[in-house]
Each structure stands twice: as C-alpha cells, then as structure tokens.
Amino acid sequence: MRYATRWVTGLVAVAAVVGLTGLGTTAAQAKAKTTNKVVTFSQLTNHNPHRLAAIRQAARQEILTATHAKSSKVAAVYKVKLPHNMAKKATLTKDGVKMNLLPNSFKVKHITIPYKQLQGKVLNKYLPKANRVTPLKTKKVVALTFDDGPDPTLTPRLLKTLKANKVHATFFEVGQSVSRYPKVSRAVLAGGNELGNHSWNHPDFNAIGTAKTVSQVNRTNQAIYKATGQLPEYVRPPYGNITAAEGRAIEQPIIRWSVDSRDWAYLNTKKDIQSVVSATRSGSIILMHDIHAQSVAAVPTIIHKLKAKGYHFVTVGQLLDQQALPGLQYFGQHDYRTAGK
Incomplete structure (x- = not known):
C-alpha cells in the first residue's frame, strides 16, 4: 500500500x-x-x-x-x-x-x-x-521526515545536524509532546523546517472512529498553533492508518511515506543507515523518528551518503510542489491517491 x-x-x-x-x-x-x-x-x-x-x-x-x-x-x-x-x-x-x-x-x-x-x-x-507553482527543476530529490517528537534532547540535536548540513526536513509532532516542549517546536520552524500533525497521543485512527480522529487532529492543531502561531498544513496518521471518511473530515493533506527506515524496530544506527540508503529513490519520502538516539545518530551519514549519490534534500511541501490537497494522501513525489484508498 x-x-x-x-x-x-x-x-x-x-x-x-x-x-x-x-x-x-x-x-x-x-x-x-x-x-x-x-x-x-x-x-x-x-x-x-x-x-x-x-x-x-x-x-x-x-x-x-x-x-x-x-x-x-x-x-x-x-x-x-x-x-x-x-x-x-x-x-x-x-x-x-x-x-x-x-x-x-x-x-x-x-x-x-x-x-x-x-x-x-x-x-x-x-x-x-x-x-505560482513552479515544479522542482532538480531531478534527484528526497524528503526526510521525522515522527513522534518533539524530544527535548534529541530533536535539538537533530536540528543542529540538519543546519550543519544545510538540509531541511519535515517533522510530524505529537500534540501532547508539543504542549510539553513548545520551545522545541518553535525551533523546528525557526530552522526552516516544516511542522506537521501526528495526532495527540498516537492512537490508531482506524480503531477510534471519525469523531475521535477529528478531535485528535484538532487538539494537536491547537497545541501547534499555541506554540508557533501557525496551524500545521499536513497530517500524518499514526501507523499510516486512515479511513476515507476520516480523510474527508480532517480537511488537511495526508502525508504517508515510500521509505520506511523501521528505526523503531532496529534501534541500531548502522541498520538505520543501510535501510534508508538502500531503499531511497528520487521522489522518496523517508520515514524516521526523532525520539530514538540511534536514529538521530544515523542522520549525518544518511545525508552524506545520499548527497554522494546526487540527491538533494527538500521538505515535503517542496517535494510536492506545494500542491498537496486535503482528502488526498501522498506517498512520494507524483505518488498519491484518495485518503483511505
């Protein structure tokens, strides 16, 4: 899928x-x-x-x-x-x-x-x-994305890595963590990165129904607005699960992924690097997490190896030419379908 x-x-x-x-x-x-x-x-x-x-x-x-x-x-x-x-x-x-x-x-x-x-x-x-929308002229582009933050220690460490390598990424944050660490969320945006919604406390949307899903998303939107003054544009559903009804009700673009690092399962820096570098293709959206030290430690080498292959790093918004629309879910560049399908 x-x-x-x-x-x-x-x-x-x-x-x-x-x-x-x-x-x-x-x-x-x-x-x-x-x-x-x-x-x-x-x-x-x-x-x-x-x-x-x-x-x-x-x-x-x-x-x-x-x-x-x-x-x-x-x-x-x-x-x-x-x-x-x-x-x-x-x-x-x-x-x-x-x-x-x-x-x-x-x-x-x-x-x-x-x-x-x-x-x-x-x-x-x-x-x-x-x-006006102008398509990216660069051929080999990828988007790094990080879920489940912000973490008070690891996210700032990751932001330093991104800045040092002149790379911007997209962060999908959990509302209850945004409420605890709003300063970190502000730092994500201040660094030129994107900030998205990853639910309030990471439930499976498919298991809780449309009304509770909308509540999860709106509550997190409120937390992000309180921290940054901006409503997040994108939503990434936990586990990638979302129904068509939920996709319509949320009225925000749904961002999935095409490269799953499985860093949460490995908790091993070398495996994280191998997993991402071997699977990445032009137009990929790469899924990682900024709540695991091993994952954050893998990022400098991932950036170095992919740059050596000629890849350029962009945000999800840039990858999608700022054309992501509510009711649709996006897996990569030019790779999308109706939410829940």
Missing part, C-alpha cells in the same frame, strides 16, 4: 497537473489579478472539491491571524461556516482573495487570504507570478 501508483480521478489529475500550469494565461488575465475581479470558487479551483477544501484550510489560518486569536479560539475556527458551494463568489484584490463570511463567533464579516497562502490551492492563472 505504501508504494502507490500514479493514479487519481480525471478531475483531480486535470486540476492538479494541467490546471496549475497556467497555460494560456493572457496579459489581460494577469492584469486582472490585481483588480477587484469577482470569480466563483469553481473558477478558482477548476471545480475541484479538494482545492476548495484547501481554500477553507487557508481561510481558517487567516481568520486566526487577522483576529490575533489565542489558542483557545482554535476549536471555534473549525465551526465557522466556509464555502462548500462552487457557485459562491470571491473577489481578487491586490492583496489576495477576499471572501465574505457568514455570522460567526469571531465577528468577522470578510477575510482576505494572501496569495502566498494559496499557492497550489487555486489555479496558477489567478495568482501573481511570484506565487
């Missing part, structure tokens, strides 16, 4: 691959981006529900940012009614996409989502050139 083939429904494929290229964008269209042009969400997304879910995700962050909301308001932002109807309209302004809101507890009538927050979420032709 981890090595998914490159298939999605025709609608998603067209929107994700063809739509974002911005082919056929005229000078008049480019100029219109900075005017008060009214568009439908169907136009913005090429009638793609996954992209509309991504816009809702960006809207929640903007509501919190615009109101300088405390973490206690994170639960409330998920209750704000946001567009599901493709026929609803928004306005392209010089600063971003302006959306009207229904009455809500934040007492906000409208928000303007900055264009930079909508990269990969709306079609390229509606974005300024600086915010």
Whole structure:
C-alpha cells in the first residue's frame, strides 16, 4: 500500500497537473489579478472539491491571524461556516482573495487570504507570478521526515545536524509532546523546517472512529498553533492508518511515506543507515523518528551518503510542489491517491 501508483480521478489529475500550469494565461488575465475581479470558487479551483477544501484550510489560518486569536479560539475556527458551494463568489484584490463570511463567533464579516497562502490551492492563472507553482527543476530529490517528537534532547540535536548540513526536513509532532516542549517546536520552524500533525497521543485512527480522529487532529492543531502561531498544513496518521471518511473530515493533506527506515524496530544506527540508503529513490519520502538516539545518530551519514549519490534534500511541501490537497494522501513525489484508498 505504501508504494502507490500514479493514479487519481480525471478531475483531480486535470486540476492538479494541467490546471496549475497556467497555460494560456493572457496579459489581460494577469492584469486582472490585481483588480477587484469577482470569480466563483469553481473558477478558482477548476471545480475541484479538494482545492476548495484547501481554500477553507487557508481561510481558517487567516481568520486566526487577522483576529490575533489565542489558542483557545482554535476549536471555534473549525465551526465557522466556509464555502462548500462552487457557485459562491470571491473577489481578487491586490492583496489576495477576499471572501465574505457568514455570522460567526469571531465577528468577522470578510477575510482576505494572501496569495502566498494559496499557492497550489487555486489555479496558477489567478495568482501573481511570484506565487505560482513552479515544479522542482532538480531531478534527484528526497524528503526526510521525522515522527513522534518533539524530544527535548534529541530533536535539538537533530536540528543542529540538519543546519550543519544545510538540509531541511519535515517533522510530524505529537500534540501532547508539543504542549510539553513548545520551545522545541518553535525551533523546528525557526530552522526552516516544516511542522506537521501526528495526532495527540498516537492512537490508531482506524480503531477510534471519525469523531475521535477529528478531535485528535484538532487538539494537536491547537497545541501547534499555541506554540508557533501557525496551524500545521499536513497530517500524518499514526501507523499510516486512515479511513476515507476520516480523510474527508480532517480537511488537511495526508502525508504517508515510500521509505520506511523501521528505526523503531532496529534501534541500531548502522541498520538505520543501510535501510534508508538502500531503499531511497528520487521522489522518496523517508520515514524516521526523532525520539530514538540511534536514529538521530544515523542522520549525518544518511545525508552524506545520499548527497554522494546526487540527491538533494527538500521538505515535503517542496517535494510536492506545494500542491498537496486535503482528502488526498501522498506517498512520494507524483505518488498519491484518495485518503483511505
């Protein structure tokens, strides 16, 4: 299941691959981006529900940012009614996409989502050139990811290694640990890395049901927002388990992996190195854990050996060209399918 083939429904494929290229964008269209042009969400997304879910995700962050909301308001932002109807309209302004809101507890009538927050979420032709998706030009790329942190000792040690080697990674953190060590989570972002959601206390989502899964994710989003001021974009379900219903309800992209180091089973630095280096291919998402000393000790050699093979390290967001969408799960570059499938 981890090595998914490159298939999605025709609608998603067209929107994700063809739509974002911005082919056929005229000078008049480019100029219109900075005017008060009214568009439908169907136009913005090429009638793609996954992209509309991504816009809702960006809207929640903007509501919190615009109101300088405390973490206690994170639960409330998920209750704000946001567009599901493709026929609803928004306005392209010089600063971003302006959306009207229904009455809500934040007492906000409208928000303007900055264009930079909508990269990969709306079609390229509606974005300024600086915010359009541009595929990675580097051929041999991989993404290091680390689960189950933050650890007060090992995560900072790992961050020093990454910085020394000029490598950025993606960390999927457990909410209860974020609450204990918020300073470490802030350091992850400060180092130019990505921070994702790995549940509150690492249950098997398949065993707890959709309602409890959503609660696990939202509670961790709240902890990460409290620590960093940002809602995490991505979710990695513990054990990689998630149902289609849970994938729809979470409304965040699901990040899986294509290279499993099995470092938790080995607890052996040499085996960790061999496991990762031998299995890595271009476009791989590598799964490791920053709560095991042996794993952290393996990272410098893994980086050295993969660089020697010509690989470049990028974050998950960079690997996926910032195009990961809610309702879909991603195993590697160009390797995704519907969540729960």
